[in-house]
Amino acid sequence: MERHDRVKNDRTKVGALAGGATARDGFDRRTLLRAGIFVAGIAGIGSGIAQAAESIGADAPEWMKAPGRSFSTYGVPSKWQEKVQRAIAFPPGRPGTGSSRTPLHLLEGTITPNGLHFERHHNGVPDIDPSRHELVIHGLVKRPLAFSVETIMRYPMESQIHFVECSGNSGSFNQPEPQQTTAGGLNGLLSCSEWTGVRLATLLGEAEVTREAKWVVAEGGDAAAMSRSVPLEKCLDDAMIALYQNGEAIRPEQGYPMRLLLPGFEGNMNVKWLRRLKVMDQPVNARDETAHYTELMPNGKARQYMFLQGVKSAIIKPSFGMNMKGPGSYEVSGLAWSGSGRISKVEVSADGGKSWAVAALTAPVLSKALTRFRLAWQWDGRPSTLMSRATDEKGEVQPTRSAWVSQYSPVQFYHFNGIQGWRIEADGTVKHVYV
Amino acid sequence: MFMFRIFLPATALCLISSVCEAQHPNLGRPLTPEEISKLDITVAPDGSGLPAGSGSVSAGANVYSEKCQSCHGARGQGGPQDQLTGGVGTIASEKPVKTPVSYWPSATTIFDYVRRAMPLQSPQSLTNDEVYAVTAYILSIDKIVPEDAVLDAKSLPQVKMPNRDGFVRWWPVPKR
Numbered sequence: 001m002e003r004h005d006r007v008k009n010d011r012t013k014v015g016a017l018a019g020g021a022t023a024r025d026g027f028d029r030r031t032l033l034r035a036g037i038f039v040a041g042i043a044g045i046g047s048g049i050a051q052a053a054e055s056i057g058a059d060a061p062e063w064m065k066a067p068g069r070s071f072s073t074y075g076v077p078s079k080w081q082e083k084v085q086r087a088i089a090f091p092p093g094r095p096g097t098g099s100s101r102t103p104l105h106l107l108e109g110t111i112t113p114n115g116l117h118f119e120r121h122h123n124g125v126p127d128i129d130p131s132r133h134e135l136v137i138h139g140l141v142k143r144p145l146a147f148s149v150e151t152i153m154r155y156p157m158e159s160q161i162h163f164v165e166c167s168g169n170s171g172s173f174n175q176p177e178p179q180q181t182t183a184g185g186l187n188g189l190l191s192c193s194e195w196t197g198v199r200l201a202t203l204l205g206e207a208e209v210t211r212e213a214k215w216v217v218a219e220g221g222d223a224a225a226m227s228r229s230v231p232l233e234k235c236l237d238d239a240m241i242a243l244y245q246n247g248e249a250i251r252p253e254q255g256y257p258m259r260l261l262l263p264g265f266e267g268n269m270n271v272k273w274l275r276r277l278k279v280m281d282q283p284v285n286a287r288d289e290t291a292h293y294t295e296l297m298p299n300g301k302a303r304q305y306m307f308l309q310g311v312k313s314a315i316i317k318p319s320f321g322m323n324m325k326g327p328g329s330y331e332v333s334g335l336a337w338s339g340s341g342r343i344s345k346v347e348v349s350a351d352g353g354k355s356w357a358v359a360a361l362t363a364p365v366l367s368k369a370l371t372r373f374r375l376a377w378q379w380d381g382r383p384s385t386l387m388s389r390a391t392d393e394k395g396e397v398q399p400t401r402s403a404w405v406s407q408y409s410p411v412q413f414y415h416f417n418g419i420q421g422w423r424i425e426a427d428g429t430v431k432h433v434y435v
Numbered sequence: 436m437f438m439f440r441i442f443l444p445a446t447a448l449c450l451i452s453s454v455c456e457a458q459h460p461n462l463g464r465p466l467t468p469e470e471i472s473k474l475d476i477t478v479a480p481d482g483s484g485l486p487a488g489s490g491s492v493s494a495g496a497n498v499y500s501e502k503c504q505s506c507h508g509a510r511g512q513g514g515p516q517d518q519l520t521g522g523v524g525t526i527a528s529e530k531p532v533k534t535p536v537s538y539w540p541s542a543t544t545i546f547d548y549v550r551r552a553m554p555l556q557s558p559q560s561l562t563n564d565e566v567y568a569v570t571a572y573i574l575s576i577d578k579i580v581p582e583d584a585v586l587d588a589k590s591l592p593q594v595k596m597p598n599r600d601g602f603v604r605w606w607p608v609p610k611r
Contacts, residue, residue, distance in 0.1 A: 091516070094555065205459060285539070290540060301603050
């Protein structure tokens with residue numbers, strides 16, 4: 001009973017605070033709190049008089065006046081959040097070969113909800129029966145081995161928070177005109193999760209790779225049998241056979257029952273539905289490392305086997321579609337990440353790059369993970385251009401868009417990591433601009 | 436050589452404790468060469484991994500018109516899906532046309548990719564002979580191989596692709 005009363009009292013206070021918050025601004029937070037309690041005192045006296053004639057809930061919202069719904073076996077977001085969805089795009093006639101983007105502009109923090117992790121498939125999402133799935137390791141090994149899902153689950157596991165970014169993310173920045181779309185529309189082939197699984201080095205150690213071994217060709221169990229060449233060095237470093245994502249079994253779209261996770265390497269190499277690892281002395285020029293994900297330069301030569309995702313950042317708030325509500329205080333926030341390690345600094349400019357301020361990085365700042373940056377901003381109502389520039393712990397600095405574009409053939413769009421900009425017009429609209 | 440740096444300390448640990456048993460549960464099921472040969476569809480540019488069998492340009496033309504043309508168009512162009520032929524010599528231009536023939540450095544990639552992933556609606560349904568044949572047909576359109584070519588495990592890796600020298604390997608990452 002006593003506990004129940006305490007809860008009731010707290011609720012009264014919360015209601016009073018909400019009433020206090022409607023007051024004109026100009027108060028600091030502490031003043032507002034005191035004023036709220038003061039109002040509560042007066043309201044308490046007033047309602048005591050009125051209660052004789054009227055039920056106390058007369059002005060309460062309907063969800064406080066009837067029992068809520070019962071429990072659910074697997075929760076889903078509020079119906080008021082139904083617009084928070086992935087944006088799907090695929091070529092005509094090939095519903096299984098496109099992508100869906102994470103709505104970064106509708107999310108906060110750094111961890112992507114599992115149902116909103118971006119997708120890129122090459123012939124649909126397979127429906128794999130885990131009891132019939134094995135991971136095979138063969139090639140330049142002393143002992144070729146097969147591991148069932150049940151077997152791998154018995155190995156020592158670890159958890160790591162890492163981003164996965166498609167090599168084609170932000171590819172529209174190669175276009176001559178800036179695409180007018182949301183921050184998620186521009187950069188949403190990017191997500192970040194806590195991945196749990198078994199170190200690949202442990203399994204390779206048991207198979208015993210031979211001295212000639214230099215590469216590992218990974219193959220997925222999908223209808224494209226998607227395959228990529230991975231340097232052995234990476235496989236013996238921080239590569240993981242990931243089984244869980246944010247605490248639950250990896251979703252089918254992310255590779256159920258297991259995927260290869262190569263922290264900081266381009267998304268395509270993190271082979272989903274992983275079924276086979278062939279240890280070799282050479283890479284294989286797989287279709288996705290020749291047709292795609294290479295870097296074509298103006299002289300016709302292309303860089304191949306460029307795996308590391310460059311240091312990069314994007315302002316998410318404000319961005320296209322989030323118009324300003326008049327001059328005043330705003331928080332500028334966004335995401336920064338690097339395939340080479342931790343983010344060491346994010347600078348923000350509100351004057352198109354003439355001056356820069358250092359943003360706060362929200363802890364924890366993890367290696368090869370999304371990092372949230374924030375900066376309080378007093379907008380004076382004049383047209384402004386917001387930009388962000390990230391630096392990683394290796395000292396790599398995000399390049400300008402023009403410096404990035406000038407390195408490449410006009411058709412090159414993979415691995416874009418240039419500086420991005422948003423133009424705030426005097427009427428508060430937010431436009432995508434090149435800076 | 437770097438692998439020895441990683442494995443030696445682990446071996447040393449095994450000598451002094453039972454920790455290594457927990458680190459290496461050794462639960463993998465040993466595979467026989469027969470099991471591996473059924474699974475292994477990886478083909479390298481030097482031809483390793485290519486299966487027995489062969490296919491001619493003319494046989495490939497039949498496979499192509501039956502199983503590929505509706506998506507990729509007559510002679511690899513003008514279909515609703517990816518262009519497969521043409522574009523040779525355009526890669527260094529302002530408007531590069533990247534096709535398997537104009538851009539891919541090794542002919543083995545066409546074999547490897549078709550065998551594992553094509554046709555889109557029924558992947559891995561072709562025979563090895565059909566994959567050799569359709570590879571030969573695609574390469575014949577831009578005269579990369581002659582009309583009477585027959586491709587097999589020996590001849591396919593010797594095909595000289597127009598852009599074979601077009602790639603600069605970026606791993607290990609070059610020092611600046």
